[in-house]
Amino acid sequence: MALTKTQFGYRRHPDQDRAGANVAEHAIVVVGAGPVGLSLAIDLAQRGQSVVLLDDADRIGEGSRAICFSKRSLEFWDRLGIGQRMIDKGVVWSVGKIFHGDSQLYQFNLLPEEGHKRPAFINLQQFYAEAYLVDRVEELSEIDLRWRNKVTGLEPHNDHVVLSIETPDGPYRLSAQYVIACDGARSSLRRMVGAEFSGQVFEDQFLIADVKMTAAFPTERWFWFDPPFHAGRSALLHKQPDDIWRIDLQLSRDADPAVEKLPENVRPRIARMLGHDKFDFEWISLYKFQCRRMNKFIHGRVIFAGDAAHQVSPFGARGANSGLEDAENLAWKLDRVLRGISPEALLESYHIERSAAADENIRESTRSTDFMAPNSHQEARLRKAVLSLARETEFGKRMVNAGRLSTPSIYETPLSTADSDSWRGGPRPGASMPDAPVAGRTGEPMYLTDAFIGAGTGFTLLEFSNGAAPELPEEIATVRIGGKGGLADSAGLAARRYDAEPGTAYLLRPDGYVAARFRHPTRAALDAALARAAGHN
């Protein structure tokens, strides 16, 4: 077992000594030190912002909870300087297999092509991810992480928010220009702003068990419909670090949680699944879930991110990953607004982009859930037809839905500049940047995502050189491919993945999404695209 710190000490802060109306004023207060709040704080700190990060607990959550972290999340964590640590500990996987009864229906590979720095997914217990994030936070003097600081009240004003906070030393108050609520599915800040959180409630119950065993199963995601060991229901098996295996079993709607959760009742069921009972329980939990989101992610100066803003079913790894996408989307915008180089309206694009992503995640995960737990005889009948057609036909396999795994959304956003040139491929405006292998000046192998990080934390122009060096607006950094001093694209994968010709250029936002692209950018076109992406329109 790797040594990770999971218990943290409460420390009194001088802010708590202030009396009456003389409250400490801060630019940003992030509430909730889970994966989303921690990542957001780090991103903001790396942009030079001071952040107060509050958490009501003093320890990292128990149990594995989220386990699948996506390529996109890993690329974000690379920018935060902790991607490699996550990879080193995590279990890398990209293949999934789907079984029906006792035979395999089909298998899929989520990253079938080479030349990406990061895999499709790693499995890593959430507490490891949180521990590594906390380690990174402790390296950054800009972040003031306060454990056992529970927000109990929120007083909104036009240009700031006053928070009431309960600590072991009693209450205190502080003021923030912006409060970012990353306080989870049962967000108390959401209740304090009086926001609705409505959606679909699912009655189906699932049993989650993390068991420790040494097993020869491959590091793949295995999903069963109607397996012999769990007749009529579905089951999932997935590997985590430290010889821990995640097992997820669908239960009947009327199963009694208290009874089902007893280890003596769980054990025989899992023993049937594994074919032996040489395993120990790490964690057992029974859950139901809801799919819902807030109507507005922004309530005055309080902005919601992660599970506090939206909740999905667990099938598809869309919970933690979408929260991390919220964080990377918000950090650069909030930084620019606080610096006064973008108008406050830029923040509205956070709501536009991420609420649409939440809708997409809810839609996808609801479909997966409905397929796994049909709601009527006819739904069950259609599913039976799909599963049986999947044995014989390609289209049937593609209709089997055992969780469509998280991929980044493509944003329809006012920050994008619509294409005016013609493209046969490549990421369109609003899409995230694809990776590709390249070589640096001395021939050292690296990836496009490395070069993007190396270019800084602002807007970046990815240019495919044609010999000319276009004049750039001052704040745009450059990643040049080909030409003198440029990166070498010897395998030609960068050019192919970006549908590039000499002269092609992509304007990338600070979060690595495409803002605009041109066959031959002019200064005027770049100025206009930059202004739009920075929220000046």
Next chain:
Amino acid sequence: MALSTSSNFAKPDDACRAIVEAHRGLNDEQSADLDAALVLILANHIGDLDVLKEAIALAARRMLDAGQQQQQQQQ
């Protein structure tokens, strides 16, 4: 492409007959299973979501009509 509702078979009776005969000897449950599979196979063959949605709307109008008729009978 829009949903075609003009007659596409040279011999429509043969098509109708083929479907009827496929159900011969099946009980209601089996018939419903057959229809479910057939719908999925044909939907995939069409391969056009807009056409499929039009077809669903046209089919669903039967339920509406049946409901209205029932209401009228009750009145």
